[in-house]
Amino acid sequence: MSTQHRSRMKAKHKMTPLTLTKRKFLLCWLIPILAGFAVFRVWPLIYGFYISFFDWDILSKTHTFLGVTNYVKELTHPLFKVMLWNTSYFAFATTVLSLVVSLVIALMLNKTTRFKGFFRTLFYLPNMTSLIAVSIVWMWLYQPQYGLLNSILRQIGLPTISWLKSPDTAMISIVIMSVWRNIGFPIIVLLAGLQSIPQEYYEAAKVTGAKPSQVFFYITLPLMKPVILFVTVTSLMEGFKVFQQIYIMTGGGPLNSTTVFAYRIFQLGFAQLKFGRAASLAFILFGFVLVLTIIQLRIGRSKD
């Protein structure tokens, strides 16, 4: 759309007054839907924040005001540092690995002429399947006695790895599985981004005799910045919220080596029924994610 056309359309927008029929339409649809958002998306935030300052016992329906005790107790809890480390480790490891691997694959796919669709589908398949199924498959691969990975190691004569059963290897095992599952989406998005780079840039580079590495770092990468930023931000945000794999594959163990924020929130709320505490941890998590996202967006903007 040309800028002329766009400004003409915007002008038209501003000139149309709210007629009676339009008001009726908005009343009929907009108001109820916004009411729904208010009830289910805005009110819970306020309510949740309110709860986090109480000892919210839902069985006896007694609510004791605690001030910031919940927050303090969670932040000073011995598990807090562990959770912070585990969650950050997971989020950053999966984000960096996913980004690198999917960028490499997207670059390779960009060079292909045939089978592009086939490969894209293939690589995206794990991403679409339910995490529970993926978790089961990888629990099976990681099984110490009968799993495929250890069986292969045994056949080659190498020592077996405890994968999910040892505190040292549990988290990285989950990271590997998550990277395998996640790269499909970045590949598609990065590939779309690569394909939107006009050929003229590359041809101009060829004319000036630039080396492939120079082309990559000075042309491709800068033009891909917004897409890469998008992939990184979303991946990191999702990484901090990781829950399902932990719940199914390790239950937070062994020895809390895979306990992450979301898992503890679930435990506090629905296993220990400490709703107030769970709410406070949820908001702490929210704070982290928010700060992280803002930092990332700032970094992304400053590189211009």
Place this chain on the structure above:
Amino acid sequence: MNGRKIAIWANYVVLGVIGIIMAFPFLWMIFSSLKPAGEIISFPPTLFPANPTLENYAKAVSMIKVFRLYGNSFFITVTYTILTVFLNCILGYIFGKFNFKFKNIIFVVLLATLVVPKEVYVIPLYLLMDSFSLIDSFISVIIPFAFSAYGVFLVRQFVYGIPDELISAGRVDGCSETGIFFRIALPLMKPVISALLIYYFLYQWNDFLWPLVMLNSEKKFTIAIGLANFVGEHFSNYGVSLAGASFSILPVVIVFLIFQKHIISGLALTGLKG
């Protein structure tokens, strides 16, 4: 030109290897699920089942009640998808074509809800549903998160591209505003609609935390939760666990294979505009 040809071939080969690595866990899952209990834990492990059997799948159906779980998941997912996409579309249409007081503030608030992690919502929403006595009901699983602002931005962008003349023409012809939305705007929004349908369908089919929190009766469990519970106790029944996993993956693969092009273009759309 030979160096170039080799490079191109090497590209395909590496991609092929990666492709095999990506596909292998699923292939392994299917092959293992077709092996009888004895063979599945044999060493050295066999690749293809020596004595393929469907007993694991039969047991999955009876032990995990796969078909009932399917039914629950389908009902919840389809209802959720249609509802959410509809809400997104009409909201995006309104924000794209109408002007009203506080419009921009409201839009920002809507987008802000996207930043908040689900975990923050789960506790208060659970209590809210409890006060309506809606714990353990499909409604409570579907409704709250149907109010998702995710697609509203996309729809609004798309709606900007719909010429105002078409809409005014509808008014001139005496069509009601609601009629204009359903008969003129909505048909034009097909690309966005299909992208969102697929996105929300996959999202809800795979959703775990909220149904886990909301549903208590076994007969209402979704396939994700039913499988998780089964595996929590009976994972050592490897064949059945893997057969169950295969069951849960099957519908998604079928949907994907049918709607491939739409899915991929829809994803690229969200990624590039995001």
